Amino acid sequence: MDRAITISGVDKTYVGRQGQAVPALSGMNLHIGAGEFVSLLGPSGCGKSTLLKIIAGLTRPSAGAIRIGADSVSGPSDFASLVFQKATLLRWRTILDNVLLHADIHGGRNPENIALARSLLDLVGLGAFTNAYPDELSGGMQQRAAIVRALMSRPELLLMDEPFGALDEFTREALNDMVLRLWEEERKTVIFVTHSVAEAVFLSDRIVIMGARPGRIITVMDVDLPRPRPENIRTAPEFYQLVAKVREVMGGTH
Amino acid sequence: MLSPKPELMQPAVHSAADKATAAVTKDDAMERGHPRWLAVVLAIVLPIVVIAVWQFVYDAKVVSPLVIPRPLDVVTALWSGLVDGVWWRHIAATIQATVLAFAVGFLAAIVVGSCFAFSALARETLYPYIIAIQSFPKVAVAPLLVVWLGYGLAPKVAIGGLLAFFPIFTSTLAGLLEVDRDEVDLFKSVRARWYHQLRYLRIPNALSYIFPALNVAAVNALLGVIVGELVGTDAGLGYLISQKSFLGDTAGVFGVLTLLALIGVSMFVLIRLAERATKFSR
Ligand SMILES: Nc1ncnc2c1ncn2[C@@H]1O[C@H](COP(=O)(O)OP(=O)(O)OP(=O)(O)O)[C@@H](O)[C@H]1O
Numbered sequence: 190m191d192r193a194i195t196i197s198g199v200d201k202t203y204v205g206r207q208g209q210a211v212p213a214l215s216g217m218n219l220h221i222g223a224g225e226f227v228s229l230l231g232p233s234g235c236g237k238s239t240l241l242k243i244i245a246g247l248t249r250p251s252a253g254a255i256r257i258g259a260d261s262v263s264g265p266s267d268f269a270s271l272v273f274q275k276a277t278l279l280r281w282r283t284i285l286d287n288v289l290l291h292a293d294i295h296g297g298r299n300p301e302n303i304a305l306a307r308s309l310l311d312l313v314g315l316g317a318f319t320n321a322y323p324d325e326l327s328g329g330m331q332q333r334a335a336i337v338r339a340l341m342s343r344p345e346l347l348l349m350d351e352p353f354g355a356l357d358e359f360t361r362e363a364l365n366d367m368v369l370r371l372w373e374e375e376r377k378t379v380i381f382v383t384h385s386v387a388e389a390v391f392l393s394d395r396i397v398i399m400g401a402r403p404g405r406i407i408t409v410m411d412v413d414l415p416r417p418r419p420e421n422i423r424t425a426p427e428f429y430q431l432v433a434k435v436r437e438v439m440g441g442t443h
Numbered sequence: 444m445l446s447p448k449p450e451l452m453q454p455a456v457h458s459a460a461d462k463a464t465a466a467v468t469k470d471d472a473m474e475r476g477h478p479r480w481l482a483v484v485l486a487i488v489l490p491i492v493v494i495a496v497w498q499f500v501y502d503a504k505v506v507s508p509l510v511i512p513r514p515l516d517v518v519t520a521l522w523s524g525l526v527d528g529v530w531w532r533h534i535a536a537t538i539q540a541t542v543l544a545f546a547v548g549f550l551a552a553i554v555v556g557s558c559f560a561f562s563a564l565a566r567e568t569l570y571p572y573i574i575a576i577q578s579f580p581k582v583a584v585a586p587l588l589v590v591w592l593g594y595g596l597a598p599k600v601a602i603g604g605l606l607a608f609f610p611i612f613t614s615t616l617a618g619l620l621e622v623d624r625d626e627v628d629l630f631k632s633v634r635a636r637w638y639h640q641l642r643y644l645r646i647p648n649a650l651s652y653i654f655p656a657l658n659v660a661a662v663n664a665l666l667g668v669i670v671g672e673l674v675g676t677d678a679g680l681g682y683l684i685s686q687k688s689f690l691g692d693t694a695g696v697f698g699v700l701t702l703l704a705l706i707g708v709s710m711f712v713l714i715r716l717a718e719r720a721t722k723f724s725r
């Protein structure tokens with residue numbers, strides 16, 4: 190069964206505080222193959238988060254539709270999981286309890302989902318922090334826990350909304366490496382929102398460059414860097430060339 | 444149903460990011476630039492100095508003993524009040540009324556706060572009146588409450604309960620409503636039903652707002668009870684104060700005040716311990 194994602198003719202207009210129309214997205218068309226890693230890059234306010242929310246089934250488009258395979262998205266499902274810009278961990282729950290939120294809501298905890306939680310936390314280097322509370326963790330560690338939480342429902346699609354936007358460059362690169370390893374192992378479809386061109390180039394198969402007012406796709410660029418990508422590709426000339434190319438295209442959007 | 448209404452309440456701890464910055468500034472402010480023993484020594488020396496100055500002022504006879512009693516007389520008054528046992532009846536009355544007032548205020552606040560949180564209609568209709576009552580100096584109605592409710596326990600509990608109500612009410616309301624938009628999206632994205640959201644998000648969030656308010660509420664309950672006792676009853680530490688000051692027994696008044704301070708501190712410690720025992724203090 191092909192679980193490709195098709196975005197066809199999606200418009201989104203919010204109603205503002207004074208009742209005025211706030212156009213957030215207009216005429217979005219995009220096809221994302223199963224297992225693809227796609228980044229959304231664009232100026233603030235161009236509707237990246239809105240698009241993710243529509244794909245996640247949290248918001249309905251004003252026009253158009255999202256299809257997953259042959260089914261159109263009508264609400265949240267276990268197919269997709271969201272990772273927010275802020276880790277959004279519940280401060281009164283330990284890391285393990287936070288990660289098990291999905292289990293608590295759907296059928297309760299059992300040895301399997303606890304084992305899955307522990308192994309994923311180990312995988313992202315949080316094995317020693319299962320009983321810590323979120324405020325005892327650094328921003329990068331919190332974000333890793335949030336990624337584990339998103340993986341707990343075994344989604345096929347991971348929607349990440351600037352997950353590392355608040356982190357310093359080194360932490361961000363380390364987490365990029367981690368995301369890439371996870372992705373190479375599991376080949377989930379990933380839609381990744383970022384403001385960092387280098388991050389987008391390093392991670393993605395394709396980069397969707399968006400423009401604002403109204404939010405729309407300006408162009409889609411292929412990233413033809415080898416897979417699996419070595420970490421040191423960040424210093425390779427072809428990496429720099431791609432970054433420069435993306436910046437050039439984006440120059441017109443700001 | 445649960446539309447956020449952020450302008451309602453005083454800010455408490457909100458997002459993780461806010462919380463992180465709050466924690467940092469707090470830690471910075473609390474960073475010790477002095478050895479620990481200094482604080483301990485000063486904490487012990489401070490009351491000694493205060494008592495010494497007090498004794499000096501008394502000896503210099505710059506003010507009448509009716510205004511400021513001799514420190515030792517206060518101790519004697521406190522001692523004899525406790526040992527002779529005449530004060531215990533009053534202590535018990537005050538504590539009983541305070542506990543009752545706190546319980547009544549607490550329950551009412553949780554119930555009304557939840558109703559307000561879950562009904563936008565209740566919120567919008569009644570909020571102006573709640574604000575009006577909140578801004579009103581409630582101790583001013585104490586004499587009236589005595590007229591209405593009679594001499595004895597009822598007016599004390601009423602004033603104490605009213606004063607304890609507001610901090611818990613506002614934090615219940617704020618805690619149930621002021622959840623992060625992303626947190627709500629998180630719950631929606633995992634297809635949580637409303638009762639999941641209540642159980643795993645809004646109630647814990649509310650508890651983390653309510654616990655810090657309990658200390659204020661307890662002190663308010665005690666305050667309200669004392670006011671009630673000053674105005675009209677025949678038992679309680681407030682009654683004892685009014686009686687002693689009427690008789691010009693300043694040392695006795697100071698003794699009772701010392702006792703009230705001790706009760707206040709004990710309540711603070713008890714609530715702190717309860718808070719520590721739960722995970723919602725974070
Ligand atoms: N709930 C909402 N109600 C009204 N307008 C909204 C709402 N959410 C977003 N908007 C508007 O829609 C537009 C797109 O917002 P969106 O958050 O999707 O942008 P974004 O690309 O994610 O921006 P950023 O990079 O800053 O996160 C903006 O103009 C924003 O003001």
Ligand SMILES: [Mg+2]
Nearest residue numbers: 237238239350
């Ligand atoms: Mg956004």
